[in-house]
Amino acid sequence: MTQDKTTNILIVGVGGQGILLSADILALLLVGQGFDVKQAEIHGMSQRGGSVHSMVRYGTAISSPLISRGDVDYLMAYEELEALRWAPFVKPGGTVIVNKKQIAPAPVALGVAAYPEDPLARLRQNFARTTLVEADRLAQEAGNVRAANLVMLGALAAGLPFSKELWRDTIAGRVPPKTLEVNQDAFELGWEVANA
Amino acid sequence: MTKKLMSGNEALARGAFEAGVTVAAGYPGTPSTEILEELVKSEGVYAEWAPNEKVAFEVGIGASIAGARVLVTLKQVGLNVAADPLFTFSYTGVNGGFVFINADDPQLHSSQNEQDNRHYARAAKIPMLEPADSAEAKAMLIKAYGISEEFDTPVMLRTTTRISHSKSIVELGERSEVGNKPYEKRFDKFVMLPGNAFKRHIFVEERLRRLAEFNDAGDLNPIISGSPKLGIIAAGAAYEYAREAFPAASHLKLGMTYPLPAETIRAFAAGVERLFVVEELDPFLEDQIKAMGIEVTGKACLPLIGELNPDIVFKGITGAYDEAKDLARPGLAEELAESDRLQTDFADAPMRPPIMCPGCPHRAVYSVLKRLKVIVNGDIGCYTLGALPPLSGLDTQLCMGTGVSVVHGFGLADPDFRKRAVGVIGDSTFIHSGITGLIDIVYNGGQNTVIILDNRITAMTGRQQNPATGRTLRGTPAPELDFEQLAAAIGVKSVRVVDPYETEEVERAVKEELAKDEASLIIARRPCLLVERFTAPPFAVDPVTCKDCGACSNIGCPAIAKSGAPIKPGGPAKPVIDPAVCVGCALCFKACKFDAISQAKEG
Numbered sequence: 013m014t015q016d017k018t019t020n021i022l023i024v025g026v027g028g029q030g031i032l033l034s035a036d037i038l039a040l041l042l043v044g045q046g047f048d049v050k051q052a053e054i055h056g057m058s059q060r061g062g063s064v065h066s067m068v069r070y071g072t073a074i075s076s077p078l079i080s081r082g083d084v085d086y087l088m089a090y091e092e093l094e095a096l097r098w099a100p101f102v103k104p105g106g107t108v109i110v111n112k113k114q115i116a117p118a119p120v121a122l123g124v125a126a127y128p129e130d131p132l133a134r135l136r137q138n139f140a141r142t143t144l145v146e147a148d149r150l151a152q153e154a155g156n157v158r159a160a161n162l163v164m165l166g167a168l169a170a171g172l173p174f175s176k177e178l179w180r181d182t183i184a185g186r187v188p189p190k191t192l193e194v195n196q197d198a199f200e201l202g203w204e205v206a207n208a
Numbered sequence: 209m210t211k212k213l214m215s216g217n218e219a220l221a222r223g224a225f226e227a228g229v230t231v232a233a234g235y236p237g238t239p240s241t242e243i244l245e246e247l248v249k250s251e252g253v254y255a256e257w258a259p260n261e262k263v264a265f266e267v268g269i270g271a272s273i274a275g276a277r278v279l280v281t282l283k284q285v286g287l288n289v290a291a292d293p294l295f296t297f298s299y300t301g302v303n304g305g306f307v308f309i310n311a312d313d314p315q316l317h318s319s320q321n322e323q324d325n326r327h328y329a330r331a332a333k334i335p336m337l338e339p340a341d342s343a344e345a346k347a348m349l350i351k352a353y354g355i356s357e358e359f360d361t362p363v364m365l366r367t368t369t370r371i372s373h374s375k376s377i378v379e380l381g382e383r384s385e386v387g388n389k390p391y392e393k394r395f396d397k398f399v400m401l402p403g404n405a406f407k408r409h410i411f412v413e414e415r416l417r418r419l420a421e422f423n424d425a426g427d428l429n430p431i432i433s434g435s436p437k438l439g440i441i442a443a444g445a446a447y448e449y450a451r452e453a454f455p456a457a458s459h460l461k462l463g464m465t466y467p468l469p470a471e472t473i474r475a476f477a478a479g480v481e482r483l484f485v486v487e488e489l490d491p492f493l494e495d496q497i498k499a500m501g502i503e504v505t506g507k508a509c510l511p512l513i514g515e516l517n518p519d520i521v522f523k524g525i526t527g528a529y530d531e532a533k534d535l536a537r538p539g540l541a542e543e544l545a546e547s548d549r550l551q552t553d554f555a556d557a558p559m560r561p562p563i564m565c566p567g568c569p570h571r572a573v574y575s576v577l578k579r580l581k582v583i584v585n586g587d588i589g590c591y592t593l594g595a596l597p598p599l600s601g602l603d604t605q606l607c608m609g610t611g612v613s614v615v616h617g618f619g620l621a622d623p624d625f626r627k628r629a630v631g632v633i634g635d636s637t638f639i640h641s642g643i644t645g646l647i648d649i650v651y652n653g654g655q656n657t658v659i660i661l662d663n664r665i666t667a668m669t670g671r672q673q674n675p676a677t678g679r680t681l682r683g684t685p686a687p688e689l690d691f692e693q694l695a696a697a698i699g700v701k702s703v704r705v706v707d708p709y710e711t712e713e714v715e716r717a718v719k720e721e722l723a724k725d726e727a728s729l730i731i732a733r734r735p736c737l738l739v740e741r742f743t744a745p746p747f748a749v750d751p752v753t754c755k756d757c758g759a760c761s762n763i764g765c766p767a768i769a770k771s772g773a774p775i776k777p778g779g780p781a782k783p784v785i786d787p788a789v790c791v792g793c794a795l796c797f798k799a800c801k802f803d804a805i806s807q808a809k810e811g
Contacts, residue, residue, distance in 0.1 A: 026560065027562070039213050040213065043212075043213045043377060048376075048377065049213060049375075049376065050374060051213065051375040051376075052375075053373060053374075054317050054369065054373060060562035060563055060593070061560070061562060061563050061766050062560055062561060062563075074376075075448045075449075075452045075455075076448040076449050076451070076517070076518050077341075077374035077375075077445070077448065078370070078452075080517070080519050080522075080537075080540060080543065081519045081543070081544060081547040082540075082544050083539075083540075093558070093560070096557045097554070097557040099554055100547045101547065102550075103546075104543070104546050116769060116773065117558055117559065117561070118560070118596075118766065119558050119559060120769075120775055121761075121773050122597065122598060122770055122773065123770040123772055123773040123779075124597075125558035125559075126558070126774040127558070128556050128557055128558075134553075138553075
C-alpha cells in the first residue's frame with residue numbers, strides 16, 4: 013500500500029464570512045495542478061449565522077471527503093471561537109491561521125453561555141505555528157471589509173508550495189470582475205502578513 | 209476530456225443530462241435540492257418543482273410510461289410522501305428509463321428524523337445503487353437508466369448528505385440522445401386492477417431474482433485486495449471512511465446494494481479472517497449478510513445513530529479486533545489520542561446554532577404568539593427556528609402539513625384548545641401538505657385558527673420557487689396561487705391578510721380569530737428578506753432611559769445582545785444593538801415599553 017502524502021486543510025468560520033468562496037478558489041487551484049481533490053461542506057444553514065466549515069484534501073489519491081480528527085495540516089479560522097472549536101482537528105505540529113475577530117453566537121448574546129477567554133493564547137499554547145491575521149483591517153485597507161476572506165486565503169497561500177502568479181490567476185477566474193482588484197489586493201496583504 | 213470538481217448533486221445533474229433524460233421533477237429538500245437547480249440549466253431537459261414529492265413522482269411515472277427518460281429527486285422524508293406511487297410503479301415497471309434520487313441525511317444536518325431509506329428499496333423490491341463520490345454518482349446514474357430499461361423497473365439511486373454535498377473530480381462526457389420509446393396501450397402492464405397486479409407481482413419477484421444474478425455478474429462491486437486478516441464490506445461514504453481508516457485491509461465496495469450480490473459476498477467472506485460491515489444508520493447490509501449464514505460484525509461495534517467518519521470506524525473496529533490496528537493508516541491512533549486531549553481542553557466552546565435572520569417576518573409573528581401565550585402547532589421550514597430560545601415558540605413540529613392538521617386534533621381532544629391553539633405553516637409547506645388539512649377542518653366543522661407564514665418563497669432549502677411565487681424552476685412566469693380565494697373555495701369564512709411587521713394588527717387578528725366559533729385563516733404576508741432586501745436605518749438602545757426589562761432581547765434578534773452578555777469581559781450594562789447587523793425592522797422598537805429604543809436618522 014503506497015502512503016502518498018495527503019495535505020488536509022480545514023477552513024472554518026461563521027455563515028456569511030465567505031468561507032465557501034475561499035475553499036472553492038483553493039480547490040480550483042489544486043485541481044488545476046493535477047491533484048486528486050476532495051472537498052466536504054454542509055450547506056443549508058450557512059445564511060442563518062450558524063457555524064460553517066469546509067474541508068479540502070489533496071494528494072495523489074484521496075478516499076474520505078472528511079478529514080480525520082487530528083489530521084489537519086492547516087486550520088484557517090475566520091473567527092476565534094470557531095478556531096477553538098475546530099482546533100482538536102489539527103495534527104500535532106500543524107499550522108493555525110486565525111482572524112482577529114470575535115462574533116458572539118446566539119447563546120452568548122442571550123447571556124446563557126460565555127465566550128471563551130483568550131482563545132489566541134490557548135491556541136498558541138498548543139500550536140507553535142499560530143499566525144494571527146487582522147483580516148478585517150487589512151481588507152479595509154484593500155478597499156472593502158468584505159474581502160477579509162481573501163486576506164485569510166493569502167495568509168494560507170504563503171505557506172503552501174504554489175506560486176503567487178498561480179493564485180492570482182485562479183482568483184481572477186473565480187471572483188466577479190468588478191471585485192477582482194480589491195480581492196487581489198486583499199490576497200496580497202494576507203500573503204505579506206504571513207511572510208513577515 | 210474536461211475534468212471538473214463537482215459536488216455529488218452537480219455530478220448527478222450532469223449524469224442525467226448525459227443519460228439523455230428529458231423530463232425531471234422534484235420538490236426541494238436538503239440535501240437533494242441542487243440536482244434540479246443544476247439540471248434545469250441543461251439544454252434538452254425539462255425540469256420542474258412540483259407541489260410535493262408524490263406529485264413529482266407521479267409526473268415522472270407519466271413521462272416514463274409515455275416513453276421519456278425521467279429523473280425524480282427528493283430527500284429521505286420526501287420518499288414517505290411519494291411511497292404510494294412507488295410501490296405500485298414497481299409492479300407496472302417503466303417504458304422510458306425511470307430513476308429517482310433519494311438523498312438521506314444521517315446526522316440530521318437539516319432534517320426532522322434520521323430514517324434509513326435503503327429499506328424502501330427492499331420493501332418496494334427495486335434495485336438500489338449507492339455511489340461513493342461524484343464521479344461514481346454520474347457513472348452510476350447513467351448505468352441506472354440501462355438497468356431500468358433492461359429490467360423494466362424504477363431504480364433508486366441513494367445518496368447521503370456527504371455524497372450530495374462533497375466535491376470530487378468528474379470527467380465530463382457527451383449526452384446520448386436516446387429519444388422517446390414508442391408508447392403502446394398495455395392494459396395488463398399499466399392498469400393495476402387486482403387481476404393484473406397479481407400477475408405483475410409474479411413478474412416483480414422474478415425480476416428481483418434476475419437482478420441479484422446481474423449484480424453478481426456485473427462490475428458494480430469491486431474488491432480492493434489487501435491483508436486477509438481484515439475484510440470490510442461497505443458502500444457509499446462509509447466505504448471511503450473505512451478505506452481512509454484501514455488502507456491496508458481488504459475491502460468489498462458495494463455499488464449496487466439491493467438486491468445484494470450474494471455470491472460475491474460469500475467469496476469475499478471466505479477469503480478473510482475477520483469480516484466487518486461498515487454502514488451508517490441501520491444494519492441493512494449486516495442483517496442480510498447474516499441471513500446468508502455468514503459471520504460478520506457490524507452494529508456490535510459501530511453506532512446505529514448519526515454519521516460515521518474515519519475516526520469512528522477506526523475506534524469501532526480496533527475496539528472489537530485488536531489486530532486491525534496494524535492495518536490502519538500509520539499515525540491515526542496517535543493523532544486521535546492527541547485530539548481527544550484537545551477536545552477535553554476546548555470543551556468550553558459554546559455552540560453556534562442557526563438563527564432566523566435579522567428582520568425576519570417570522571420572528572415578528574412569533575413575538576406576538578409568545579405574548580399571547582397560545583399553543584403553537586408548527587411545521588417544517590425556516591420558521592421552525594422559532595422553536596429555539598428565547599422565542600421558544602413551538603409546542604409541536606413533526607412533518608410537512610402538521611401545522612394545519614395537528615391543531616385540529618388538539619381541538620378534538622379538548623374544545624378548550626380551539627380557543628388557545630394555532631397552527632403555523634409556510635407558504636410552500638401549505639401547498640405541499642396543508643391544503644388537505646384545511647379541507648378537513650372545514651369539512652368536519654373544526655373551529656381552528658391556522659396562520660400561513662407567507663414569505664413568498666421556499667426559504668429554508670435555499671429560496672426555491674413554488675406555486676405561490678409567480679415563477680417556475682425554469683424562471684418562467686407562472687400564475688400565483690391565491691391563498692385567499694383557495695381558502696374561500698374550501699369554505700373558510702374568516703380569511704384575513706396581515707403584515708407581520710404590524711405586530712398590533714397581527715395581535716388583534718389572532719385574538720379575534722381564536723374567539724370565533726368557526727375555522728379561520730390568517731395569512732401573515734411579507735417577502736423573505738433574502739429575496740426582497742429590507743433596509744432602514746438601524747435602531748439603538750439609550751442606556752439611560754432603558755430599564756433593562758429584557759423585552760427587546762427576548763425577541764431573539766441576532767443584532768441584539770442582552771445586558772450582561774459575556775460578549776466582552778464584563779458585558780454591557782444595558783442591551784446593545786449591533787448597527788452592522790440591524791436591518792431596521794423596528795420589532796425591538798415596538799417591543800420596548802419605555803421608549804428607550806430609537807432609530808438613527810436617514811443617512
